Amino acid sequence: xxxxxxxxxxxxxxxxxxxxxxxxxxxxxxxxxxxxxxxxxxxxxxxxxxxxxxxxxxxxxxxxxxxxxxxxxxxxxxxxxxxxxxxxxxxxxxxxxxxxxxxxxxxxxxxxxxx
Amino acid sequence: xxxxxxxxxxxxxxxxxxxxxxxxxxxxxxxxxxxxxxxxxxxxxxxxxxxxxxxxxxxxxxxxxxxxxxxxxxxxxxxxxxxxxxxxxxxxxxxxxxxxxxxxxxxxxxxxxx
Numbered sequence: 001x002x003x004x005x006x007x008x009x010x011x012x013x014x015x016x017x018x019x020x021x022x023x024x025x026x027x028x029x030x031x032x033x034x035x036x037x038x039x040x041x042x043x044x045x046x047x048x049x050x051x052x053x054x055x056x057x058x059x060x061x062x063x064x065x066x067x068x069x070x071x072x073x074x075x076x077x078x079x080x081x082x083x084x085x086x087x088x089x090x091x092x093x094x095x096x097x098x099x100x101x102x103x104x105x106x107x108x109x110x111x112x113x114x115x
Numbered sequence: 116x117x118x119x120x121x122x123x124x125x126x127x128x129x130x131x132x133x134x135x136x137x138x139x140x141x142x143x144x145x146x147x148x149x150x151x152x153x154x155x156x157x158x159x160x161x162x163x164x165x166x167x168x169x170x171x172x173x174x175x176x177x178x179x180x181x182x183x184x185x186x187x188x189x190x191x192x193x194x195x196x197x198x199x200x201x202x203x204x205x206x207x208x209x210x211x212x213x214x215x216x217x218x219x220x221x222x223x224x225x226x227x228x229x
Contacts, residue, residue, distance in 0.1 A: 045218075104160060105158040108157045108158075
């Protein structure tokens with residue numbers, strides 16, 4: 001079954017704190033892709049990262065980092081030294097090669113960065 | 116490049132009315148999809164298309180029809196609008212070859228059914 005769980009519905013942290021957003025996925029495929037998207041208060045959806053199932057290397061992009069662990073079926077996202085502009089809803093998504101690569105999203109985590 | 120465009124931006128319908136939400140992309144993307152976003156439910160896939168002439172159902176297809184006669188356009192039809200279809204609708208496209216690529220999203224259509 002293709003499923004993405006983001007157990008944290010809403011998180012609030014004070015600016016400059018680090019915060020990790022959890023994503024757990026379910027799939028029977030060996031070939032799949034994982035994504036993170038950001039939706040700021042303005043409403044548009046912004047692509048952050050794509051990772052395929054054969055690449056477990058962690059990724060860092062500025063203050064953003066992603067930890068992909070196949071052993072726990074998790075693809076967690078960490079923001080270091082958070083800023084108010086990071087306030088948004090963050091979505092994790094999964095695509096399976098056996099299902100036409102259709103992309104299924106989790107319910108999202110709303111992140112509030114408090115000044 | 117306009118990217119992914121959606122029209123209209125806002126729409127109010129009465130129960131039972133039908134309408135078509137338009138989606139177009141100018142990036143020559145093969146893969147297009149429609150999602151609806153409801154509070155607390157995230158983005159749910161309605162229908163998707165892997166190329167012109169090919170469409171398939173997503174997670175919540177009931178009450179919606181799609182067609183893909185050209186690479187550029189992927190309209191979403193509401194056959195008989197119901198209040199449960201009040202939502203924000205997003206269209207997305209991606210290159211699609213060799214595995215799913217970054218999806219480019221349109222700005223969304225906010226639909227209210229009374």
